[in-house]
Amino acid sequence: MFRFLAVLTVASMVGLQGWRTLFNNFAVEVAGLDGGHVGVIQSVREIPGFLTFLVVYALLVVREHRLAALSIVLLGLGVGITGFLPSYGGLVATTLLMSLGFHYYETANQSLTLQYFDRETSPLVFGRLRAVAAASNIAVGAAIFLLAPFLGYRELYLAVGGLVLLAGAWALTRDPSRRDLPLQRKGMVLRRRYLLYYVLTFLAGARRQIFVAFSVFLLVKVFRYTVREITVLFLLNNAVNYFVSPWIGRAIVRFGERRVLSVEYGLLVFIFLGYAFTGSRWVAAGLYVIDHILFNFSIAIRTYFQKIGDPEDAAPTMAVGFAINHVAAVVLPAVGGALWMIDYRVPFLAGAALSLVSVAAVQRIRVPARA
Numbered sequence: 001m002f003r004f005l006a007v008l009t010v011a012s013m014v015g016l017q018g019w020r021t022l023f024n025n026f027a028v029e030v031a032g033l034d035g036g037h038v039g040v041i042q043s044v045r046e047i048p049g050f051l052t053f054l055v056v057y058a059l060l061v062v063r064e065h066r067l068a069a070l071s072i073v074l075l076g077l078g079v080g081i082t083g084f085l086p087s088y089g090g091l092v093a094t095t096l097l098m099s100l101g102f103h104y105y106e107t108a109n110q111s112l113t114l115q116y117f118d119r120e121t122s123p124l125v126f127g128r129l130r131a132v133a134a135a136s137n138i139a140v141g142a143a144i145f146l147l148a149p150f151l152g153y154r155e156l157y158l159a160v161g162g163l164v165l166l167a168g169a170w171a172l173t174r175d176p177s178r179r180d181l182p183l184q185r186k187g188m189v190l191r192r193r194y195l196l197y198y199v200l201t202f203l204a205g206a207r208r209q210i211f212v213a214f215s216v217f218l219l220v221k222v223f224r225y226t227v228r229e230i231t232v233l234f235l236l237n238n239a240v241n242y243f244v245s246p247w248i249g250r251a252i253v254r255f256g257e258r259r260v261l262s263v264e265y266g267l268l269v270f271i272f273l274g275y276a277f278t279g280s281r282w283v284a285a286g287l288y289v290i291d292h293i294l295f296n297f298s299i300a301i302r303t304y305f306q307k308i309g310d311p312e313d314a315a316p317t318m319a320v321g322f323a324i325n326h327v328a329a330v331v332l333p334a335v336g337g338a339l340w341m342i343d344y345r346v347p348f349l350a351g352a353a354l355s356l357v358s359v360a361a362v363q364r365i366r367v368p369a370r371a
Contacts, residue, residue: 039337080161
């Protein structure tokens with residue numbers, strides 16, 4: 001199962017990273033979009049995430065590892081055709097397809113990891129998967145950096161999407177599942193004792209959308225970063241995360257979810273304030289690198305659920321959790337895009353406020369001792 005998830009995680013992150021590396025420059029330089037358009041597209045990108053609760057019904061007719069493989073196929077298809085539709089409507093459609101594959105795979109990935117690895121091992125597995133993904137992103141980022149002067153956006157998107165499709169096709173020929181694990185409950189699962197997990201998931205989704213929708217756009221629109229400079233920044237991010245991600249998994253095992261998440265959100269307050277007020281393109285890039293590292297701390301929210309939840313609830317709760325994570329995500333980028341048009345600092349000030357709320361929320365984490 002680890003090998004299966006490693007291959008598909010690499011494919012998932014190659015597809016997403018390739019799309020993200022090219023998207024902002026493609027949107028500005030080829031499609032001629034502004035901040036309002038980009039905000040709406042980022043909201044559309046999160047609609048499939050909001051609808052991940054439907055995974056529990058898909059699992060009635062298809063096994064979970066098969067759903068993971070099919071999701072990667074959809075992701076590759078969406079990325080591959082993006083360059084052929086350089087318009088507002090075209091980017092909305094291809095983003096929706098790409099995002100459907102990405103979010104449904106991530107739901108299955110998290111569920112399978114929690115089912116197949118115990119509470120001491122799963123943080124390490126999540127960390128290793130992040131490291132493997134980072135290494136693969138270095139390769140695709142280097143390829144984009146080298147090929148960008150010679151290939152157009154259409155060819156670059158097609159190459160990235162084609163690689164992802166190949167990985168999905170490979171996974172459709174594999175069956176890494178086991179029959180001796182607890183059967184997952186079918187249908188929606190909502191429990192009062194999971195309330196803090198739901199709250200933390202919601203806040204993480206809001207924080208993540210400010211990062212995804214506006215941090216790179218800030219670099220491109222305000223500080224005039226080129227596609228090659230953005231690619232270098234992504235390469236640096238992934239190089240750092242290749243080494244840091246396994247350490248984050250070990251930190252969760254050693255220090256616990258409450259301490260790790262407190263560090264994340266405490267630092268995020270200052271990072272979002274930095275985005276809002278810095279006038280230096282180098283400081284903004286540095287903040288982005290640190291922000292990207294902290295994003296990996298969200299592993300602790302999932303491992304927190306593993307410690308308080310029933311094993312049979314992993315698949316339905318990850319599906320519901322992804323939907324909750326994207327409640328704010330569907331609305332916030334569009335609203336943030338409108339606020340950006342008034343003053344680009346406003347979305348980042350909102351991020352600082354959300355981080356303060358998150359700091360308070362994580363103090364309520366209590367993990368029962370292992371029986």
